[in-house]
Amino acid sequence: MNMHRAAENHLKTRRDFLSWSSAGLGGVALTALLMQDGQVQAAPLPPEAADPWPHHAAPAKRAIHICLCGGLSQVDSFDYKPVLEKYQGKKFGGIESADVFFGQIGLLRKSDWAFRQRGQSGLWVSDLFPHLAKVADELTVIKSMYAETSNHTPATFQQNTGFRLNGFPTTGAWLSYGMGAETDELPAFVVIPDARGLPAGGSINWSNGFLSATHQGVVIRSKGDPIDDLFPAVKISATTEQASRVLLETLNRKHLAARSGNDALAARIKSYQLAAKMQLAVPEVASIADETESMQKLYGLDQDQTHDFGRSCLLARRLLEKGVRFVQLFSGGAFGSPRINWDAHENMVQNHGREAGRIDQPLAALLTDLRQRGMLDDTLVLFTSEFGRTPFTQSASDVLGAGRDHNQNGFSVWLAGAGLKPGMAYGATDEIGWKAVEKRVHWHDFHATVLQQLGIDHTRLTAYHNGIQRRLTNVHGEVLSEIIR
């Protein structure tokens, strides 16, 4: 649950093991060995899909997904509904029969944060995200999203896999499968969970589904060993590690000689060389201390509130820079008490205020940083939650409550970067922000558009599974050409 604690336990377990020999980490020796062979050059990690990528010329080479757990309120963030101010505390005709998750339809509630037009574009962003507001000209907001369910986890599955059920590959797994990565030194699909805990369902959220396990998201921790099994669980000296590698290669070569032309055997020999490269590259990329103080400050590492997410954003940028194809960052953990995600049933101000405070500055920093490095031109930034929240409160029918229920009918997400039209809003909900009514966008359309920007025809990214050529977009999906440059 708690990543930090998990890492500490992990280390503690390690100390309990018998030590084999004197100190020294294996990775160092392996790297030395590779240096001698001149093999430390990074090479691309090839895709597995048969249809060669890219399917068409496209600006985006990689993507980062900020995944908000619990449901961000659109009417308090990106979907300005001035009429709610007028209707504050009133009933709204036509929604008495609304079929909401907890079955309680209270009175309409206006945004708890003031909305303003921002930047040159004049995009509406509320004071919930004051830092993001400053980079509003980078954002492409979709205000007319709708989902198929208002149940968190199936909705989250659909957001990430296109399907409401367990067992389907997540977007990151699809991209790893379809695109490979720019580097073979790092996994193609990396996950950074919220420092407070994993999302509900844990690793199900970055599953490979029916794709091979290679494409599963790899969790990178911000403390302890960044990824599982990167280094030996017990200490092994550098000389032993080096001699072991030589012996392993000797045994494997001899074995191969009697079975010439076997690709699988040869591939395994090579995979040990790649493993050594990863041992070098992962700690390097995870070393946030290498960033300048001003950079760390930009991401908010110096403040308690923004420290966790700032660290995650900075780590994500370093991963993208090194050629990781897809980084998924979670804002929010599982559902429970006390709340550690965006599921503001009880109190909007407390909940969204706290959650936005954790991510606002780091996210703005990420966009600024990517822009400064020229990376925003070929990096796609996605900011979504599984659904939105109701414009009325979750309370008895004659009560103006403080919290809002789940809303699958209309909500907002934004994208930024690679080839999108920046500073624009697409689609619209009705006058109170309850239902998407204009240019309605389903997750399939969203996914199709994301793939399009990454050079993938969503109808061609397929994998055969039990009777059907499966796609991220099922048999649907329309590219939103109006938001693309």
Added chain:
Amino acid sequence: MRYSMRRTDSRFLFGCLFWSIAWTGVWLGAGPSAGAAETSNEDARFFNESVAPLLARRCLGCHNATEKEGGLDLSEQTAAAAGGDSGPALVGQDLGESNVWQRVSDDEMPPKHPLPQDEKEILKRWILSGAVWGDQRIDPFRWSTADRAGYDWWSLQPLQHAATPAPDKASEETLRWARNPIDHFIIRKLQHRGLAPSPEVDRRTLIRRLSFDLLGLPPTYEDVEQFAADRSPQAYERLVDRLLASPRYGERWARHWLDVVRFGESQGFERDQIRPNAWRYRDWVIQAFNHDLPYDAFARRQLAGDVLQPNDADAITATGFLVAGPYDSVGQMQQSVAMRAVVRQDELEDIVGAVGQTFLGLTVNCARCHDHKFDPILQKEYYQLTAALGGVRHGERPLMTPPMREQIAKLEQRRAELQNRIANLEQPVLAALRREHETDERGSGSTSAPRPFARWDFNNDLQDSIGKLHASARGAAKTENGRLILDGKTAFVVTPPIEKPLPSKTLEAWVQLAYLEQSGGGVLSVQSLDGQMFDAIVYAERQSRIWTVGSDGFRRTKDLQAASNEDLADRQLVHIAIVYHADGRIECYRNGRPYGAAYKSNGPAGFQPGGAQIVFGLRHGTVAGGNRMLAGQIDRAQVYDRALSAEEVAASFAASPFILPSNITARLSASQRTQRDNWRAAIVSHDQQIARLRNRKAYAVTPRAPETTHVLLRGNPASLGDVVSANGISSLGAEHSDFQLPADAPDAARRRELAAWIASPHNPLFARVMANRIWHYHFGVGIVDTPNDFGFNGGRPSHPELLDFLANRLIANDWSLKCLQRLIVTSAAYRQQTGGRPLALKRDAQNRLLWRREPHRMEAETLRDAMLAVAGMLNQQLGGPPYQDFKTSTFNSQFYEMIDPVGPAFHRRTIYRTWVRSGRSTLLDAFDCPDPSTMTPNRAVTTTPVQSLSLLNNAFVLRMAAAAATRVKAGAAEDAAAQVVAVFRLAYQRRPDEAELRAAAPFVEQHGLPAFCRIVFNSNEFLFID
């Protein structure tokens, strides 16, 4: 009875003639249809034989009754005659007026794929001769086309009894090579391609191959030596029999089956709670393989074991198959009825999909929203199957047999006698104490117990003995011996509205639970009249075995910190009180003492005078259901319109209507106490025995009366189509697919018929699919390389006659899997060498024709098991509850943190790990262990750097390397060379050669034996099986 009928449908006769070439995509024309109205008419015959197949194959994909491209439907005579948007389609004897001909002759239609000349001629001749129809309707599924499978699809045809082929130009060599009929099928195909099979492999390799294949474990070095030295011609056959009889065989082959059936031991979705009794199904599968349960019975029990053998705990356990997939507990509980219906349909899709793919190799689930796009399965038939499975629900099912039931009844009777004896013994003392107590209460001021505004002591039915809140019973609620009895299902009790606002209040109750493992039931609740807002004493809603301060949406609820687990309330009354202060503070008490930490809530709830009521037995709401119901008894309950102090709660508890046990004991004589202690001890022992019998549960089907099944238009639960009853799929044989059940048939009848229809020798897919699965696991690739899909999108059989031969053998040997496997592993095809030959590699690089043996990389489980075996650490305990290689914690969802636990209990075979859906192991995943939520008929085999890192560095691997080293040293191998020899024997089952010794021995001297064992575990020779 119906299943013994012979097929007479001409479709199958037609299929018999052509099925073996149908899959090549060549269309050869159709035989006469028995359903044709006027086959005597020459024109009609021409239509049925030549025109209808052409239209079906070339036109009906778009111009059918549902899609009607351009307004044209060519599937039916009148519709076709009506023409389309651009006018008449077919005008007899007039090519110019017939739009169909115009478009076809211009090569405009079919789009991009103009008709070949001979087909144009057929069309032309038909129109010129009057465009006469034979059958009035063309069944679009009747013929396979370039885009989809029809009824004539190869896998839907009856099994063929092909004679074992004799090799065409049988050289002496190949004849000598062949060992059983399988080999003749293999040779024939090879000879057609000018290839020869590979010779038999050496004995050391052979026993290693067979041992990993049948047992998933390496042979011992001694076994290898013995087999290599055995000159008997029957040595190999004896080895096969010995391994097939090993209990390790079931553990190996059950794992394959668990892959197919998406076996997971947690709920998945949001909460992913563990399923503590799911392992019983896993054990059932292991035992089924070990006992060679005939495959038809194996299938029937998994579909309907509880119905077919209701008194057999094993048969009930077998239905774990149907519910092995994920379960959306949150989705099932949500308020929205419409969304709950979607969740239920998703669940049924999972179940129908699993049944179809597992036993039929058909992706029936693809017909949920529309007719199957590729296979002849109607949408209606999908819903017929959901109807057949409509009574299936997930749950923990008690495994109760009549003898167990009798035993429980006897125990309960004896327990009641013991309780009576105790009651009789205590009665005089109790009566005296009650008298004193009542005197106290009447004499004002003589007791410090506070006075409530309402009290229910259930002595006078449901009357409020202080105020006017006289309650009324709902469902099975009743009073008995001064207690309110709640069954946890339908029973609850409500009062009229309370006229007070209750800004502060205290709820208290003396309650006993029917059992401790319940969750969420309400004891005493104040709720708004619509049940939406409530404050309640709730048992274990959020924390297992811990009382919950219940409230709507947990608004005023917090987990009670440091509250102890309830361990008494199933045996005696406990006193629970919750105090609500006007400022939102909440305190909870149990037996007069603070329970958990007090806290500040967002309260108080704003109950309106006249707008709230008291409810017993139901957490909140107006109807019974869900997890809100309490199973237990309430002796007394009281409500106060103010917040009691801790002292007052303690006083109320002390002044309990039920007398404190210590007060009774004080007045008993020593001998009475001894007597009572003995009886009590006997009661505890009885309770334990009863609990053991009662708690025997399996995660299995817990059937409910099926709801009416409708076809759902576009799969939408809100768009109801026709009502359907349970039935099969007619393309598998129309006369067998009709279950002849009414739409409201009970669950038992539905699943009984379903099981009979599926597990039948008349079902062409049932035996084929399983024979292919078995072959797939022995050779790494099936004769059909998509074992879950024998439809249009699946692979075509590399050796169709062999597949039918194997399927027939399976049936003929009373569905014995072991017989089939014996046949397969004793074939020469199985025993071939792995070496590549240039010509063969060029002609058949994929080895689909089996000219050699493909080396196999161990599966993840085999790898872990093999390391345990080599290290001498394998705990061979067969069956039982799983080990957990994780630490688990609950934060609404259950989380699993992977660890490497040490000790024999964790050194069992990998099949015995707890296969939770979100608790995936880095090591096992690196070696392609599948997501337990997805049906995996064939595993991927990948090679990645993460995999190499795992095998080099994982704590378990290093621990096993160290253990293997210790084992070798304990075996008295002292010098490095001897140690190397010993490790080679354990891991590779051979001695090292000189070069290997020269490389390894100095390494051991310098870096130690554990480091060497680590490298051996990482070596390809260990990981790959030739």
